[in-house]
Amino acid sequence: MISILRSMWLVFLHVFHKRETVEYPEVKPYLAPRYRGRIVLTRDAEMKERCVACYLCAAACPVDCISLQATEDADGRRFPEFFRINFSRCIFCGFCEEACPTYAIQLIPDFELAEYNRQNMVYEKEHLLISGEGKYPGYNFYKNAGVNVGVKGKGEGDNEEKPVDVKELLP
């Protein structure tokens, strides 16, 4: 009997407790900077696509929601002819971001992806590409590695030494 009255009193005291509810559309929840939400394709500092269409993201994707086709421009720089992510399949695991060798594909803190039409969940390249560098400003894959596509010559990269002339080392 006492325990019943006590539990009723304790429940009543919850009137003075703080509410747990977040009134969502008016009050946005805090999202950590590294929150894994909507996927974007970033550009480098010269506003050129970072993506080199290596298919690693598509291979890493556990739900096969990424689809792309590689092509090359006149310089031999690879880029995706189309790049398609089906967000109705995407599970926001971030494996594609981990797999990406050029920091092109990135997950950003945005989860508001609701659509009335299911077909609108399929994002094409023009929806995915942002005109910014995302989480890694200043990074350009072709300045660190890769073939010469007009960004840098051989041995002119950021952390690169000049190529060794093997014949000069002869006695």
Added chain:
Amino acid sequence: MKYVFIIAGVLIITLSIAAGLIWVERRLLSVWQDRLGPNRVGPFGLGQVVADTIKLFFKEDWVPSFSDRPVFILAPGILLITILLTFAVVPFGPNFYVFDSNIGVLFFLGNSSLGVYSIVLGGWASNNKYSLIGAMRASAQMLTYEVFMGLSLMGVVMMADSFSFCKIVEAQKDGWFFIPQFIGFIVFFIAGIAETHRLPFDIPEAEGELIAGYHSEYSGMKFGMFFVGEYLGITLISALISTLFFGGWLGPSFLPPVFWFLFKTFFFICVFILLRASLPRPRYDQLMELGWKILLPLSLLNLLITGAILIFLK
């Protein structure tokens, strides 16, 4: 003509309280569970009442092909009718009642006994095992608690020397009955919860075990009538607690008597909801044990002692 207005007033007050309780209960429960509750539709979410009602009206009103059709359709009505009839004898104010029966308490007890039919017939006509179990539980529970619900009121009746609710209220001018009749109040309160099969005594519907029990098969406005019937039941028991034990419309005269009656009633409705928020459901045999082994002897004892003291004082 005056009677028409009073009947309309009583109907409007009771039905709007019952409908408003949809919102009140959900908001209060959320307050006690650190949530906000429905607050989107209209100011403070009050439009939830209208929204829920409209939703109930537009739901498909499905009568199962395997059910006993006429009984199935009749059952929800019985609950509403018996409870609304009882409100006829409840005095809302000194001159605000439909009729002041000299057997008002008996009228209430008789009607609440008839209310059992609604649930038993509803569960039976659904032709569904869970519904039938719910109905059987309901009949046992309500018959058990019926016995000492009546007995617990006898102390009040003896002290007021009348079965009429108005006379009972007037007899409380010198002091409310919940002090001399404290045991009676506790027993009536517990019996009232069991009678309206509200949580924690919602054993007939027990969502976790019986999937809503006797009204599993009901949909649309037929379910709505059980729903409203339950809220009307809470309102009725709260109104009777305030009438029989807490002086009904009596109160300081700076506010009209009807206000005091509604205020006390609302307070007990809130207690009902607090019970739901805080207590777990007992097992079926525990409920029966509590009824027959504790509450029945307690109410008999209360009856004996009250009678002895009253005779001694005379």
